[in-house]
Amino acid sequence: MSISVFEAARPVIKGLIIAVLAIVGAYIGHWAHGAMLNDYTPVQPIEFSHEIHAGENEIPCQYCHSWADRSATAGVPSVETCVGCHKGLSEVRDTPDVVKLFDYWERGEGIPWVKVHDTPDFVHFRHKPHIRGGVECQTCHGPVEEMVRVTRRVDLNENLRMPWCIDCHTEEDVANGRDCLTCHY
Amino acid sequence: MLSRRDIFKYLAGGGVGVGTGLLLGEVNQRPLETLLSTHIPPEDFSPGMDTWYNTLCRMCPAGCGISVKVREGRAKKIEGNPNHPVSQGGTCALGQASLNALYNPDRLRAPMRSDGEGGFVESSWEEAFAAIAPRLGAMQSAGMGSRTWILTAGLLSSGEEALDKFREALGANVLRLGLDTPATELAAAQAMYGFSGLPYYDIAKADLVISFGADFLGAWRSPVGYSKAYGEFREVGDGHRGHLVQVEPRMSLTGANADEWLPARPGTEGALALALAAELLRHGGSSEELNGWEGLSGALSLDEAAALADLPAERLHALAERMAAAETPLVLGGGAAGAGSNATETLTCVAALNRVLGAAGDYRAAQPGARAPILGAERQSRDLYPRRTTARCRW
Ligand code: SF4
Numbered sequence: 001m002s003i004s005v006f007e008a009a010r011p012v013i014k015g016l017i018i019a020v021l022a023i024v025g026a027y028i029g030h031w032a033h034g035a036m037l038n039d040y041t042p043v044q045p046i047e048f049s050h051e052i053h054a055g056e057n058e059i060p061c062q063y064c065h066s067w068a069d070r071s072a073t074a075g076v077p078s079v080e081t082c083v084g085c086h087k088g089l090s091e092v093r094d095t096p097d098v099v100k101l102f103d104y105w106e107r108g109e110g111i112p113w114v115k116v117h118d119t120p121d122f123v124h125f126r127h128k129p130h131i132r133g134g135v136e137c138q139t140c141h142g143p144v145e146e147m148v149r150v151t152r153r154v155d156l157n158e159n160l161r162m163p164w165c166i167d168c169h170t171e172e173d174v175a176n177g178r179d180c181l182t183c184h185y
Numbered sequence: 186m187l188s189r190r191d192i193f194k195y196l197a198g199g200g201v202g203v204g205t206g207l208l209l210g211e212v213n214q215r216p217l218e219t220l221l222s223t224h225i226p227p228e229d230f231s232p233g234m235d236t237w238y239n240t241l242c243r244m245c246p247a248g249c250g251i252s253v254k255v256r257e258g259r260a261k262k263i264e265g266n267p268n269h270p271v272s273q274g275g276t277c278a279l280g281q282a283s284l285n286a287l288y289n290p291d292r293l294r295a296p297m298r299s300d301g302e303g304g305f306v307e308s309s310w311e312e313a314f315a316a317i318a319p320r321l322g323a324m325q326s327a328g329m330g331s332r333t334w335i336l337t338a339g340l341l342s343s344g345e346e347a348l349d350k351f352r353e354a355l356g357a358n359v360l361r362l363g364l365d366t367p368a369t370e371l372a373a374a375q376a377m378y379g380f381s382g383l384p385y386y387d388i389a390k391a392d393l394v395i396s397f398g399a400d401f402l403g404a405w406r407s408p409v410g411y412s413k414a415y416g417e418f419r420e421v422g423d424g425h426r427g428h429l430v431q432v433e434p435r436m437s438l439t440g441a442n443a444d445e446w447l448p449a450r451p452g453t454e455g456a457l458a459l460a461l462a463a464e465l466l467r468h469g470g471s472s473e474e475l476n477g478w479e480g481l482s483g484a485l486s487l488d489e490a491a492a493l494a495d496l497p498a499e500r501l502h503a504l505a506e507r508m509a510a511a512e513t514p515l516v517l518g519g520g521a522a523g524a525g526s527n528a529t530e531t532l533t534c535v536a537a538l539n540r541v542l543g544a545a546g547d548y549r550a551a552q553p554g555a556r557a558p559i560l561g562a563e564r565q566s567r568d569l570y571p572r573r574t575t576a577r578c579r580w
Contacts, residue, residue: 018194031206033210039214118218
């Protein structure tokens with residue numbers, strides 16, 4: 001009797017096994033995508049190295065991202081800013097990426113950088129209060145001065161979410177730091 | 186137990202799962218955005234911050250003062266400029282909506298050239314200059330500059346000056362055409378107030394306003410400025426609430442707000458104004474100011490004018506009495522009254538009525554407490570009151 005019941009349930013069990021395998025597979029696929037096919041390190045139109053500029057040459061962040069302490073956005077430098085220095089740097093003038101830079105300059109175009117860090121539109125993040133409050137750029141952006149191609153670290157990507165903001169706001173005892181309308185307005 | 190077939194099924198299930206996972210990961214990514222750098226930033230470029238520019242609204246000829254919020258080189262919002270004398274911080278709905286005109290996809294962004302078949306094709310400024318400049322040059326060197334006409338709807342301030350220089354350089358003529366070209370009002374102001382330019386009607390200080398066709402709450406001359414003045418005119422606080430009479434065949438927004446609406450037959454407004462002026466002169470005795478105005482040529486009696494305009498005569502008589510009793514009466518002319526074939530005469534007669542009422546003043550007289558609600562810009566002659574009337578009406 002029991003054998004025949006088992007026999008009858010067999011296709012159902014098989015189906016269940018397939019379903020479980022599919023779900024486990026989906027998790028693996030999703031994880032694999034995040035780990036290997038992510039766009040946390042987008043290819044930029046010019047292979048600009050923060051390691052050389054901010055690391056080796058110790059150019060301060062706000063020399064180029066000069067609105068960080070005044071505005072919501074830190075801003076990217078104008079092509080004029082890049083060329084301003086590079087005009088005098090003949091020793092790297094012929095490297096492929098500097099050639100690209102001067103091509104943009106001569107065409108009179110801006111450089112379409114790809115955003116690495118971005119908050120959703122319903123979050124109004126402002127650089128100004130953070131910079132003026134003494135938060136290091138690296139706290140959120142990671143050790144940019146060590147990066148050749150800027151990346152959003154996977155763990156940072158996980159962390160750069162609301163709980164992470166709130167934790168810091170709580171720890172630092174920020175005025176209105178836990179008020180919804182501080183960021184969502 | 187585990188057959189070959191089963192293994193394939195399990196593998197297929199797992200495979201579909203992994204594929205779905207990858208796909209979900211892909212579609213769940215936030216799309217990458219680009220951050221376009223500037224080439225050479227404008228002087229006051231500051232990403233993420235507002236820059237406000239003061240300028241003039243050009244959606245109507247009033248030219249209200251506005252401040253435009255600009256972010257990263259894009260106009261985002263328009264507010265009234267509180268320091269502007271005309272609008273004092275106000276804008277109308279059109280002014281607010283003018284951003285939509287700026288970003289309208291149908292707005293012309295380049296010169297258009299006729300394709301010879303009734304259509305237009307886009308061309309470049311270089312092409313346009315190359316097409317026009319030699320012809321203008323040829324006209325000029327042939328001494329035919331005066332046969333060149335510049336057609337325009339009218340510009341403002343510096344644009345007008347540039348146009349003037351251009352016209353002078355070519356020896357050309359300017360023909361102003363537009364829905365709102367106030368040629369008739371200009372002619373009437375020249376004839377009756379003696380200055381070239383549009384008069385400013387100081388509605389705020391009047392206690393009686395009779396408007397012949399001028400829809401100043403809707404779309405006449407300077408809606409924002411006049412709406413503000415209208416608010417003061419209707420102010421009840423100090424026991425002064427102005428009385429508004431609108432004379433026009435179709436009830437406009439101003440007509441709907443008026444205390445009295447007189448639907449005179451179109452084209453008869455001038456006759457009405459002159460009849461009223463003559464009536465006032467007859468009963469008002471002769472003040473020193475009005476010497477030479479006694480025989481208003483061509484004026485009808487009030488009853489004749491009422492019959493002509495298809496209005497009850499008693500309403501006109503009542504109006505004449507109200508005018509005689511008013512302290513600071515003011516008459517406006519424009520809109521429908523300024524649009525007929527006899528528009529210049531009509532508006533001249535309306536202006537004459539202002540003269541008879543003693544409503545025509547000058548800068549000083551427009552100061553608070555003064556009795557003269559009209560302020561004329563750029564009066565040419567000191568003699569505001571020529572001794573002989575030139576008012577002649579045709580209807
Ligand atoms: S009245 Fe309105 S449309 Fe005209 S200039 Fe003023 S704001 Fe602009």
